[in-house]
Amino acid sequence: MRKTVPRPTQIAVVLCLLAAGTMSLGGPAMAAPAERYLHVRVQDPAQDQSVNVNVPISLAEKVLPAINNHGLHDGKVSIHSADMNGVDISAVLEALRTAPDNEFVTVKDKDADVRVAKANGNIVVHVVDKKNRNQKVDVTVPFKVADALFATAKNGQLDVAAALQALSNAGDVLLVTVQNSGQNVRVWVDSRNRQD
Amino acid sequence: MILLGKVVLGMAGLGLAGASLLCSEGFVQVKVIEKEPQGHHINVIAPAMLAPIAVRLAPRDDLAQAAWQIQPNLPVIRAALAGLCDTDDVVFVEVNERGEHVHVAKSGDSIVVDVDDSGETVHVSAPIRAISSTVEQLVATSSPHKWQSTAPDQR
Numbered sequence: 001m002r003k004t005v006p007r008p009t010q011i012a013v014v015l016c017l018l019a020a021g022t023m024s025l026g027g028p029a030m031a032a033p034a035e036r037y038l039h040v041r042v043q044d045p046a047q048d049q050s051v052n053v054n055v056p057i058s059l060a061e062k063v064l065p066a067i068n069n070h071g072l073h074d075g076k077v078s079i080h081s082a083d084m085n086g087v088d089i090s091a092v093l094e095a096l097r098t099a100p101d102n103e104f105v106t107v108k109d110k111d112a113d114v115r116v117a118k119a120n121g122n123i124v125v126h127v128v129d130k131k132n133r134n135q136k137v138d139v140t141v142p143f144k145v146a147d148a149l150f151a152t153a154k155n156g157q158l159d160v161a162a163a164l165q166a167l168s169n170a171g172d173v174l175l176v177t178v179q180n181s182g183q184n185v186r187v188w189v190d191s192r193n194r195q196d
Numbered sequence: 197m198i199l200l201g202k203v204v205l206g207m208a209g210l211g212l213a214g215a216s217l218l219c220s221e222g223f224v225q226v227k228v229i230e231k232e233p234q235g236h237h238i239n240v241i242a243p244a245m246l247a248p249i250a251v252r253l254a255p256r257d258d259l260a261q262a263a264w265q266i267q268p269n270l271p272v273i274r275a276a277l278a279g280l281c282d283t284d285d286v287v288f289v290e291v292n293e294r295g296e297h298v299h300v301a302k303s304g305d306s307i308v309v310d311v312d313d314s315g316e317t318v319h320v321s322a323p324i325r326a327i328s329s330t331v332e333q334l335v336a337t338s339s340p341h342k343w344q345s346t347a348p349d350q351r
Contacts, residue, residue: 035283035284037286047293047294048292048293048294049291049292049293049294050290050291050292051289051290051291051292052287052289052290052291053288053289053290054286054287054288054289055288056279056283056284056286058279058282058283059276059279059280059282059283062275062276062278062279062282063272063275063276063279065275066271066272066274066275066276067271067272068271193284193285193286193287194286194287
């Protein structure tokens with residue numbers, strides 16, 4: 001004689017299996033955030049040279065606090081108050097943060113063009129060095145990174161470790177590009193472990 | 197006859213277990229190919245577990261200077277090796293020049309370094325755990341007294 005499992009039990013078993021399957025599929029994605037990588041690329045097409053560096057930010061975060069050398073201690077760089085020229089960088093950042101997106105500084109002369117702006121939560125600096133074969137430098141720093149970096153500036157320290165952590169949470173960002181007639185330099189963060 | 201069979205089987209099992217243990221940390225590979233006509237071709241593949249054992253057996257005086265040099269950077273080395281174990285596979289550095297190529301990567305559980313230039317091709321692969329064990333063995337083998345006594349500026 002064949003015994004049948006009651007229908008409520010069958011439904012309960014199916015639901016349990018579905019729940020277990022969903023958890024096993026979604027679990028790893030929820031548990032492990034994607035690794036972030038800091039990439040540096042230097043290219044010199046004329047010399048047929050290129051240097052590519054890829055550093056997992058989590059690795060940098062672990063190694064940085066272990067370095068105690070040349071003013072870098074516990075992930076923080078010591079700065080002298082003279083280096084800041086009496087500027088309260090935290091106050092400046094706060095003022096910039098609350099200001100709307102805008103171009104704050106524009107300098108144009110025969111030697112260089114300089115532009116400093118706020119755009120989409122980033123501080124953007126653009127420099128064209130006319131004396132140096134029209135070298136172009138673009139720097140983009142997310143506000144969160146700048147905040148983290150200068151959070152300890154009043155104590156005479158730049159918190160590089162905190163800035164790295166903020167950078168890893170800042171999403172894909174192109175930090176630095178330098179272009180001149182010979183070389184191109186590019187520094188950026190994304191979640192890919194190689195440069196294409 | 198049955199007893200002999202059991203003994204052979206036991207010895208074979210013991211050998212297999214020993215070989216498995218020896219290979220459990222992977223292999224270190226060093227491959228050097230000189231590109232000149234009479235150049236050397238060297239290819240060494242050794243169980244990584246032998247590296248810390250070799251350090252343990254090496255003369256302490258010879259290791260003292262290496263231990264002394266490594267000591268200031270030990271926290272960074274330890275942090276880097278621990279971090280490397282946790283990271284995904286990645287190409288850390290890639291340098292391309294005319295006639296030269298350098299490639300440093302983490303592949304699986306190993307650090308892999310490839311250098312290819314006009315003179316030779318070099319490939320080195322070492323498991324991270326073995327590097328870590330070797331460094332710790334190097335530090336443990338040589339006491340601080342030894343480092344001081346063999347420091348280059350104090351000799």
